[in-house]
Amino acid sequence: MPQLRILICGAGITGNALAFQLSKIGHSITVIERFPDLRSSGLQVDLRGPGIQALRRMGIEKAFRPYLVPEQGLELVDRKGRQWGYFPVNKSGKGLQSLSTDFEIMRGDLCQILYDLTKERVEYRFEMFVKDISQNEEHAEVLLSDGSRERFDLVVGADGAGSHTRKMILDKGEADPFHPLGACAGYFTIKQPAKPNEAYNATGFIAPGNRGIMTRRGDPDKYQAYMFCKPNGSERLKNARKGNIQDEKEGITEVFRGAGWRTDEILKGLAEANDFYCERLGIVAMDQWSRGRVVLVGDAGYCPSAMTGMGTTCGMTGAYVLAGEIGKHCDSDGSMDSITTALMQYEMKLRPFINTVQKGLAETKGDYMDKLPSSTMGIQMVYILIWVASALRLDIIATWFLREDTKGWQLPAYKETDCASD
Structure with a gap:
């Protein structure tokens, strides 16, 4: 299969998950990160619903399991330390997770796992970021922080809720969609x-x-x-x-x-x-996640905020769907038509899920x-x-505060990228 040259901005969980999947199906992937090394810091994160499905279909649950945090459940206490309720982890493998899930992991550990699985076939460049993007029918040209210019078939912004990639593709005078x-x-x-x-x-x-x-x-x-x-x-x-x-x-x-x-x-x-x-x-709520040959994934395009408990799940799910649509529609060349089709399908397939997670938050x-x-x-x-x-x-804690219930939305399956079924 002809390789697409794809630049991913951001070496966090979402960017590394996308790099894992796209490099696995043969594309030439470059990941840039403005920090001097992989950020292995951060506190506890979890996966829920479609995030767990994506992990399994990527075929990396075995690598993930040894790093799980052994959290047993959640208790609620008052100002005197008296316990008013206790909700254990749901280990049944069925239904919604509790506030504590069976897939709790430290952010740095998950980031490192994905990096270790990709570093032999993905080019990582640290202390580097994009300063400008110009594009036409044939390619996207980026001006990098070291002054060099390079051309890619696709540029992906996976650089978080404060995404610089997002700000570069907004129309002049358009407000940043962070709410x-x-x-x-x-x-x-x-x-x-x-x-x-x-x-x-x-x-x-x-x-x-x-x-x-x-x-x-x-x-x-x-x-x-x-x-x-x-x-x-x-x-x-x-x-x-x-x-x-x-x-x-x-x-x-x-x-x-x-x-x-x-x-x-x-x-x-x-x-x-x-x-x-x-x-x-805050949340990031956009009408469109791509402009030409530039697309956003994870918090950069649809940050749901920590209040939903779904940030890592949305990032992993979004990376999975984007990789699947690229694998499905861009198997012949990097033409603008094939890129446009893949990005349109990515948004069409994923948006109902994101809308469910973010429902009502922007209106607050x-x-x-x-x-x-x-x-x-x-x-x-x-x-x-x-x-x-x-x-x-x-x-009721999970039901009240978390947005794991997908209201019937199902994670698409992709024969091009899937390693395992649910």
Whole structure:
């Protein structure tokens, strides 16, 4: 089969998953990453529904399994540490996953697995990014950060919610389609050895004033902390420049001080953390994911936000469908017609799933957190409902907050790329 020259911008999970599949069917793949090496950092991610199917059809579940985080379930506690509900991992292989899935893995581990499976047949270039893209019927020409110019049959933006690739293909004056949800999240790890016989559970805590904390352990020597809040809960946090770690840390501390439970311990860990990252939560909602020979995949084109629990699944699913459509329609040449057909089919097949995951989020107009219970009485009602649901073994946490239910959408199958069936 004639090779297409394909450039993938971004060596994260989505970009590496796409590189794995496209290189497997014989295309010439170059992946560029602006960081100096593979980013093996990041906290826990999971796969759900079609993401699990995609993993299996790619034939890499065997490589994935040894790195699973042994999370056993989720408990919800109040400010005094009293447990109000517990929801174990669904290990039946049937139905929706719980908040903790049977496919929990550290982000860096999944990224490394995909890189190791592709590095012998994919060209990775670090400390490099695209500065400009021009295209015509025959090719897309990119100006790279080192000053060189190269031509490709297809350019793929897999460079995250803040995608520079996306911004380069927007029409002049067109607003960036990132829609803030009016929430931010701080992620970091806290060095603290596991206690003897300590279970590997995720623990959730809800505090008045649109504040929430989740902790989870994927390592015997440290645990992960996730802190969610409205940025306007602190003037310092509200006005903090993205990436100003000191202001972001101090702003989150102001928001959560005195919230109860283990907040003092977690805020002390926040002050000492060297892996802290603060994310302004939002979704990317676009009318079209491609322009000519440039296409977006994963968060770059349809970030669903951490609030849906579907970010990694959307990225893996999108990479799988895009690779499948390229394999199906671009098997003779890199003509504009074949590229256009593949990208149109990619969008037609995937969009119903993405629409289901993102449904209603763009319409919140930045006040997503305001739609959640925030008063002491409202939160107490939530705890009572969770207590009842836990007693009846009904996992309403996953049903309420996550978007795993695809409403009947089925992952397409591709004989060109599939290694295994479900």
